[in-house]
Structure formats: structure tokens, C-alpha cells
Amino acid sequence: MKKLAAPPLGLTLLAVGLVLYPLLFSDAFYRDIGVTFLLAAIAASAWNIVGGYAGQISVGHSMFFGIGAYTPVLFYTLWGWPPLVGIPVGILLSLALAAVIGLPTLRLSGHYFSMATIAVAELIRILVGTWNFVGAAIGLQGPARGRAWWDLTFRSELPYYYIFLVVLGIVLAVTATFESRRFGYYVRAIKAGERAAKSLGVPVHWTKMQALLLSAAFTSIAGSLYVVKTGFVDPGSGFGILVSVQMVIVAALGGAGTLYGPLLGALILIPLQTATNNWLGGGGSGLTFIIYGGIIVLIARFEPGGLSELWHRLLRKRWKRVDATA
Amino acid sequence: MVIMQVIVGGLLLGAIYALFSSGLTLIWGMMNFINFAHGEFVMLGMYVALLVVVGIGGGPAVFGIAAAGALFALGVVIYAFLIRHVLRGPMIAQILSTFGLALLLRYAAFWFFSANFVSLPGNALSGTIDLGGIFLPVAQVVAGSVAIVLTLLLQFLLTRTLIGSMLLAVAEDPDAATLMGIRPDRIQALAWGLSAGAAGIAGALLATAYPWSPSVGETFGLIAFVVVAFGGFGSVLGSLYAGLIIGLIQAASGFWLGVIYKDVVVYALFVALLWLRPQGLMGKA
Numbered sequence: 042m043k044k045l046a047a048p049p050l051g052l053t054l055l056a057v058g059l060v061l062y063p064l065l066f067s068d069a070f071y072r073d074i075g076v077t078f079l080l081a082a083i084a085a086s087a088w089n090i091v092g093g094y095a096g097q098i099s100v101g102h103s104m105f106f107g108i109g110a111y112t113p114v115l116f117y118t119l120w121g122w123p124p125l126v127g128i129p130v131g132i133l134l135s136l137a138l139a140a141v142i143g144l145p146t147l148r149l150s151g152h153y154f155s156m157a158t159i160a161v162a163e164l165i166r167i168l169v170g171t172w173n174f175v176g177a178a179i180g181l182q183g184p185a186r187g188r189a190w191w192d193l194t195f196r197s198e199l200p201y202y203y204i205f206l207v208v209l210g211i212v213l214a215v216t217a218t219f220e221s222r223r224f225g226y227y228v229r230a231i232k233a234g235e236r237a238a239k240s241l242g243v244p245v246h247w248t249k250m251q252a253l254l255l256s257a258a259f260t261s262i263a264g265s266l267y268v269v270k271t272g273f274v275d276p277g278s279g280f281g282i283l284v285s286v287q288m289v290i291v292a293a294l295g296g297a298g299t300l301y302g303p304l305l306g307a308l309i310l311i312p313l314q315t316a317t318n319n320w321l322g323g324g325g326s327g328l329t330f331i332i333y334g335g336i337i338v339l340i341a342r343f344e345p346g347g348l349s350e351l352w353h354r355l356l357r358k359r360w361k362r363v364d365a366t367a
Numbered sequence: 368m369v370i371m372q373v374i375v376g377g378l379l380l381g382a383i384y385a386l387f388s389s390g391l392t393l394i395w396g397m398m399n400f401i402n403f404a405h406g407e408f409v410m411l412g413m414y415v416a417l418l419v420v421v422g423i424g425g426g427p428a429v430f431g432i433a434a435a436g437a438l439f440a441l442g443v444v445i446y447a448f449l450i451r452h453v454l455r456g457p458m459i460a461q462i463l464s465t466f467g468l469a470l471l472l473r474y475a476a477f478w479f480f481s482a483n484f485v486s487l488p489g490n491a492l493s494g495t496i497d498l499g500g501i502f503l504p505v506a507q508v509v510a511g512s513v514a515i516v517l518t519l520l521l522q523f524l525l526t527r528t529l530i531g532s533m534l535l536a537v538a539e540d541p542d543a544a545t546l547m548g549i550r551p552d553r554i555q556a557l558a559w560g561l562s563a564g565a566a567g568i569a570g571a572l573l574a575t576a577y578p579w580s581p582s583v584g585e586t587f588g589l590i591a592f593v594v595v596a597f598g599g600f601g602s603v604l605g606s607l608y609a610g611l612i613i614g615l616i617q618a619a620s621g622f623w624l625g626v627i628y629k630d631v632v633v634y635a636l637f638v639a640l641l642w643l644r645p646q647g648l649m650g651k652a
Contacts (some may be wrong), residue, residue, distance in 0.1 A: 063463055070501050092459070093459075096457070096458055096459065097495070098459055098462040098464055100403070100462070127462065137642075144642075145641050145642045146641055150399075151458050151462070152399075152401045152462070153641060155401065155403075155462050156592050156596075157638065157641050159403075160589055160592065160593075160634050160636075160637050160638060161588070161638055163585075163589060163634060164631060164634040164635060164638065167627070167630060168631060169633050171627050171628075212652060227457075279396075282585070286470060289463065289466070293459065293463060297459055327474050327477050328468055328474075328478065329479060330474040331470075331471060331474040331475050332471030332475075333467075334467045334468065334469070334471030334472075334473075334474060334475075335465060335467070335471050337463050337464075337467025337468070337470065337471075338449065338461075338463075338464060338467035338468055338471060339467075340463065340467075341449075341453050341456070341459070341460040341461075341463040341464035341467060342448075342449055342452055342453060342460070342464060345453075345456050345457050345459055345460035345463075
């Protein structure tokens with residue numbers, strides 16, 4: 042029950058800090074980093090629901106992100122509909138796809154789920170890249186200038202920042218809510234030992250499915266937010282494997298299966314990524330992904346619980362020392 | 368005749384798929400572990416062949432053995448420093464370890480070799496061969512045939528030799544194998560060496576006949592998943608049949624539907640297979 046005792050002060054500081062950040066740093070460059078950070082945190086928190094809490098490692102979450110990104114701009118291109126119409130349709134499509142993938146693979150060992158997600162994501166990326174209806178390799182463009190507020194096309198970074206912040210708040214609130222409810226105990230039981238959980242009456246398959254559906258819906262929203270912000274999406278930025286990689290690494294670095302892990306991961310990685318891209322110019326992106334790969338390997342090898350577990354362990358050690366001296 | 372050419376060409380490529388996929392299925396069968404970096408092992412085998420040809424010269428035998436040896440060593444090193452430790456860890460560590468490794472190797476290859484397509488210079492296996500009216504590059508015929516022989520050799524090693532029995536024993540029960548005087552650690556390291564070595568020599572064979580870039584690892588990795596899923600997880604002989612079938616399907620869909628769709632058809636089959644027969648087409652229920 043440390044959850045109830047520890048965070049209020051930290052949580053308040055975090056919330057105040059996030060709300061004030063763009064007002065303190067009014068430079069467009071810093072606000073842009075802020076928006077990128079929030080988007081990474083939203084996507085990784087969404088991945089975290091199925092990958093972290095339920096322990097079903099998806100390495101193809103870009104499929105939901107891509108659907109969320111493509112659907113609003115596709116509707117805009119075809120009929121000039123505002124993104125607010127396309128976003129819920131994207132969510133529905135993502136839910137349907139999640140069900141199609143989850144039904145057969147979640148019944149099997151977790152490896153099948155991982156393999157299926159990477160294969161389906163790659164399949165969709167290739168298909169979208171050759172399909173003229175959705176812009177093929179060139180991609181799709183959103184409204185260049187908003188007709189009204191409901192086109193969600195703003196000149197300033199500020200509205201995006203606060204919309205993203207609200208969505209992040211919703212994702213975290215939903216996660217925090219289920220953490221302490223039946224569903225939260227179910228997913229943790231499944232992660233700890235699927236067979237044991239099953240024998241105790243946990244509806245294993247359905248619980249994993251629910252986690253995947255919830256995760257897919259939020260990931261789809263993250264994709265939609267990405268596209269209203271950038272106004273443009275192509276197969277690489279929507280469905281590319283690196284989109285999935287970013288979600289995995291942000292969540293795993295901070296701590297998969299913890300509420301604030303993805304936030305912590307994004308807080309470290311996004312400034313790092315911006316800095317390396319700035320130092321190394323356009324050619325730096327390759328190096329970024331060498332570093333990403335290295336970080337993932339190191340986390341898996343030395344600290345599968347991510348930085349938040351490392352932090353807790355260090356904290357415990359310190360407490361023990363204090364106890365001993367007292 | 369064109370159709371025969373497509374069929375034979377597909378089978379020859381499929382034989383190489385079978386060879387590198389048998390490496391993946393070996394690891395899966397032994398330790399219930401999926402290696403996401405397997406396609407990158409194939410890709411590295413191709414570049415080792417290139418480096419040997421450019422650096423010291425030599426024929427297919429030289430760079431083939433060099434690629435197999437280099438990747439065998441890499442497989443053992445990766446087992447010792449990474450896999451051995453994550454095997455005892457949680458699921459997320461198992462999957463992320465080789466997934467991160469795949470990224471690391473792929474983008475390191477981009478970094479060192481650039482994204483451009485390359486092919487082996489001054490290839491000893493140039494020219495075409497006339498197989499009763501079907502004209503095929505010599506390199507394809509040689510590479511495909513050698514791949515079949517090597518896959519059968521691997522099957523022989525696993526089923527008919529003492530080393531094979533030891534591998535099987537460790538796969539069955541590492542603790543009981545320890546009591547029989549087998550060191551599971553060494554045997555598993557050997558399995559990783561064999562797996563990566565098979566991928567490496569398959570890469571060298573591919574390099575003789577096809578141009579490539581660092582991104583081929585991703586495609587070959589997915590193809591290996593498909594082949595292993597079709598052949599049954601853990602079965603080398605199953606991989607051989609499935610590899611030939613996948614090569615055939617790919618060649619046929621590339622010929623009739625267009626080159627872009629040859630991978631699409633294969634991945635779609637994989638998804639369909641996971642739906643209908645997740646234990647593999649030839650695997651036991």
C-alpha cells in the first residue's frame with residue numbers, strides 16, 4: 042500500500058511541473074520537445090498496459106498507431122471530415138485488428154503473440170506502402186490550415202501540448218484505476234504465472250484480450266494525436282518498426298508494468314534523442330537506433346524491471362542501512 | 368518453360384531459407400526461445416563473405432567457411448554474455464534481449480556498410496547453366512544444392528550422433544542431463560553456435576547469387592518465423608520441407624502478382640497459419 046502513502050507530493054509536483062513547463066519555456070524548440078515527450082509517454086503508457094502489466098510483449102504496436110494516424114487524414118482527404126470524426130473510427134478499426142490478432146495468439150505462449158505482432162505490423166506496412174487509396178509510399182496530408190478549432194490544426198504548440206497532457210492524464214488515470222481493481226490483480230497474476238492464475242479461476246484469455254484491446258485503443262489515439270500535430274503521415278512514420286521500438290524502449294527503460302515507468306523513460310529518452318539528432322544532424326538517426334538497440338539489450342540483460350525497479354532497490358538498500366544504524 | 372524456371376528458382380531459394388530456418392528452429396526446440404536477431408545473423412554472414420572476398424580473396428569454399436566460423440563464434444559469444452542470463456529472467460527480458468540485438472546489429476550494419484545494395488565482386492560462380500531447357504545462374508544452383516546438403520547434415524548431426532543426443536538430452540531436461548555428465552551450458556552454447564553458424568553460411572550462399580543491403584535481415588528473420596511455423600517448432604526436417612514450400616510460394620506470387628507482393632503473401636500465410644494451426648502445419652497438436 043506504498044502507493045497510497047508515497048506519491049501525493051511527487052504526483053502534485055509532477056502535474057504542476059508538466060502544466061507549467063510550456064509557460065516557463067516559451068521557445069518553440071523547447072515546447073516541441075515537450076509535445077514529443079508527451080506523445081512518447083502516451084504511446085508507451087498504452088503499450089505498457091498489455092506489454093508491461095499483462096506481460097504480453099507486442100513488438101508490432103505500430104499497427105495501431107498507424108491506423109490511428111491514417112484514419113483521420115484519410116477521412117479528411119476523401120470527404121473533408123474533421124479529425125474528430127476519424128479518431129473514433131480509427132479506434133474501432135484498431136480494436137477490431139486487436140481482436141483478430143489476439144483471439145488465436147493470446148491462447149498460446151507469449152512468443153507466438155510477439156511473432157504475430159511483428160509479422161502483422163510488417164504486412165500492413167508493406168500493403169499501405171503499395172496501396173494508392175491511402176497514398177502508397179508518399180502518405181497522406183491533413184488540413185494545411187484549420188477551418189475552425191475542430192480541425193485541431195493550430196499554429197502554436199501550446200494547444201497541442203495541453204491536449205496531449207490531458208490525454209496522458211486520462212491514460213494514466215485509467216491505468217491507476219485498474220491497478221487496484223480486480224482486472225489489475227488478474228493481469229499481475231497472469232504475468233506471475235499463467236497456469237497458476239488459470240487454476241485459481243482467473244479468466245486468463247479474456248483478461249489478456251481486454252488488456253490488448255485497451256492498449257490498442259490508446260495507441261490508436263496516440264497515432265491520431267501524432268497526425269493532428271504533424272499534419273502528415275507516411276508508411277514509415279505510421280507503421281514503421283521503429284514506431285513500435287520507441288514504445289517498447291520508452292516503457293522498458295522506465296519500468297514496464299509500472300504506472301510512471303513510461304513517463305520516466307520518455308523523460309530520459311526524448312531529450313537524449315533530440316540532443317543526438319541535433320549534434321549529429323540528419324545522419325544521426327542511424328546512430329540513435331544503434332544506441333536504442335544497445336539500451337534494450339542492456340535492460341534485458343541487467344535490469345528487466347527498468348530504472349524504476351533499480352531506483353526502488355537502491356532506496357530499499359538505503360532504508361536498510363538507516364534501520365541498521367538506528 | 369518460364370513456369371519451370373520460376374518453380375526451380377523458388378525451390379533453390381527455398382533451400383537456403385530451409386538452412387537458416389533450421390538454425391532458428393534448433394534454438395526454439397531446445398530452449399523454447401525465439402531469436403528475433405536470426406535474420407541479422409544471415410545478413411552478417413553475407414557481409415562476412417563480402418569482407419573475405421574483398422580483403423583476402425578466395426573462392427566460395429573459403430568465404431563460406433569463414434562466414435560459418437565467424438557466426439558460430441558470434442553465436443557462442445551472444446549465448447555466453449546475453450542469452451544464458453536472460454533465460455532465467457522474465458519473459459520480457461527474453462524477448463527484448465534478441466529484439467534489441469536485432470536493432471543493434473541491423474543499424475550497426477547500416478552504419479558500417481551504408482544502405483546501398485551490394486553484391487559479391489568477381490564471383491567465381493558466374494554464368495548460367497542449362498538444365499534441360501531451364502536456364503539458371505550457376506550460383507543459384509550451387510547455393511541451393513549446398514544448402515540442402517547442409518540442412519540434411521544438420522539433421523544427421525541432431526539425430527544420429529552423440530552431440531545430437533546431448534543436445535536432445537539438454538532440451539528434454541537440463542538437470543537430468545547434468546546428472547548424466549553433460550554440461551547444459553556448454554551444450555546450449557554449442558546450439559547457439561550451430562544456429563548462428565547455419566545462418567552465417569546460408570548468408571554466404573545467398574551472397575553468391577543475390578544482391579543485398581543491411582535491411583535484408585528483417586525480411587529473412589520474418590521468413591524464418593514463417594518457415595519454422597510451417598515446419599513445426601523444433602523440427603529441422605520440417606524446416607526443410609517448409610523452406611522449399613515457402614520459396615516456391617514466394618517465387619510463384621512474385622511471378623504472378625508482382626515482386627512487391629512476394630513477401631506480403633508469405634506473411635499473410637503466416638498470420639493465417641497462426642489462426643488455423645498454431646502448432647505448425649507439420650507440428651504435433
